[in-house]
Amino acid sequence: MRVLITGMGGELGTRLAIQLGADPAVTAVFGLDIDPPRRRHPGEFHRVDPRDRDRTTALIRGFAPNVLVHLGVYEPYARSSPRSAAERTAVGTVAAVTAAVDAGHLDRIVVRSGIEIYGRRRGAPVHPDEEVRPDPTSPFGRQLLHVERVCNEAGLHVAAPVTSLRFAPLVGPHFPSPLGRYLRMPAVPFAGLADPPFSVLHQEDAAAALLAAVRRPFDGPVNVVGPGAVTASQSALLGRRVPVPTVVPGWWAARWFSELAGAPLPDHVLELLTRGRSADGSRAEERLGVRPTRSTPSVIRSLYAWDEVVVTTAPQVEAA
Numbered sequence: 001m002r003v004l005i006t007g008m009g010g011e012l013g014t015r016l017a018i019q020l021g022a023d024p025a026v027t028a029v030f031g032l033d034i035d036p037p038r039r040r041h042p043g044e045f046h047r048v049d050p051r052d053r054d055r056t057t058a059l060i061r062g063f064a065p066n067v068l069v070h071l072g073v074y075e076p077y078a079r080s081s082p083r084s085a086a087e088r089t090a091v092g093t094v095a096a097v098t099a100a101v102d103a104g105h106l107d108r109i110v111v112r113s114g115i116e117i118y119g120r121r122r123g124a125p126v127h128p129d130e131e132v133r134p135d136p137t138s139p140f141g142r143q144l145l146h147v148e149r150v151c152n153e154a155g156l157h158v159a160a161p162v163t164s165l166r167f168a169p170l171v172g173p174h175f176p177s178p179l180g181r182y183l184r185m186p187a188v189p190f191a192g193l194a195d196p197p198f199s200v201l202h203q204e205d206a207a208a209a210l211l212a213a214v215r216r217p218f219d220g221p222v223n224v225v226g227p228g229a230v231t232a233s234q235s236a237l238l239g240r241r242v243p244v245p246t247v248v249p250g251w252w253a254a255r256w257f258s259e260l261a262g263a264p265l266p267d268h269v270l271e272l273l274t275r276g277r278s279a280d281g282s283r284a285e286e287r288l289g290v291r292p293t294r295s296t297p298s299v300i301r302s303l304y305a306w307d308e309v310v311v312t313t314a315p316q317v318e319a320a
Contacts, residue, residue, distance in 0.1 A: 007071030009033030050092025060099035138268035161219035181263035190232035192245030196276030197229035225281035239304035
């Protein structure tokens with residue numbers, strides 16, 4: 001397999017590149033992203049902004065992948081501002097998918113999506129499965145729907161299976177996440193009248209699902225959700241933060257406070273805090289043979305588990 005990974009510079013892309021490099025069935029790994037990976041990996045990497053369509057197209061056509069793993073989905077306030085995230089996701093998706101199709105060897109597509117695609121309208125299912133029609137109610141959810149549609153159209157064009165992995169929100173101590181930054185604030189506002197539960201996913205479980213989807217192509221969406229759920233106030237207490245009950249008028253002040261604290265609150269995270277967010281993840285084991293091993297409470301605990309910084313000094317080398 002010749003595997004192209006868009007978004008390789010992120011935590012998921014780097015983890016997947018390392019795992020694929022150890023797979024004897026993989027002959028080459030090729031990656032693109034706005035930032036370079038922070039760990040060594042066996043693949044070839046090119047630093048390119050997804051909005052640079054000409055360079056993206058030239059690189060992908062030159063590599064001619066038969067597997068596309070599209071992780072170039074940028075969450076608002078994760079690594080990009082909301083406007084840049086939307087532009088990079090939309091332009092980068094069309095450029096990468098079109099170039100991979102035009103190269104003429106594509107036989108499977110794996111795409112990162114999210115359960116934000118289901119939306120949280122009043123009366124919507126609390127635990128939607130993959131049969132529930134996507135109905136996004138946030139800008140990020142609409143980004144995900146556009147990405148899935150582009151990839152599905154490409155899959156139909158080349159008769160290739162498209163596996164859309166709809167991840168629960170990804171958080172972790174070293175994972176760029178607006179939800180994670182928000183929950184790490186000293187004081188955490190939560191919906192005082194409801195405090196609805198939500199589920200999250202550990203990045204290692206997400207990477208395991210990506211690897212399984214590359215090896216076992218499945219044509220359709222798959223929810224990948226950590227078992228269990230927590231509320232925002234419970235999360236704050238797990239991290240020894242101060243939970244602050246908030247009602248509707250107070251969310252304006254909460255958003256201002258969180259942005260001032262370096263944790264901007266995008267619409268899809270506010271939706272999670274006020275309406276909750278989870279999904280039925282049983283299809284992942286049935287279709288991909290994987291089951292998330294880290295529960296939502298354990299992922300939240302790890303969010304607050306910062307390792308101590310150990311200062312090391314280079315050995316002194318005497319001049320010859």
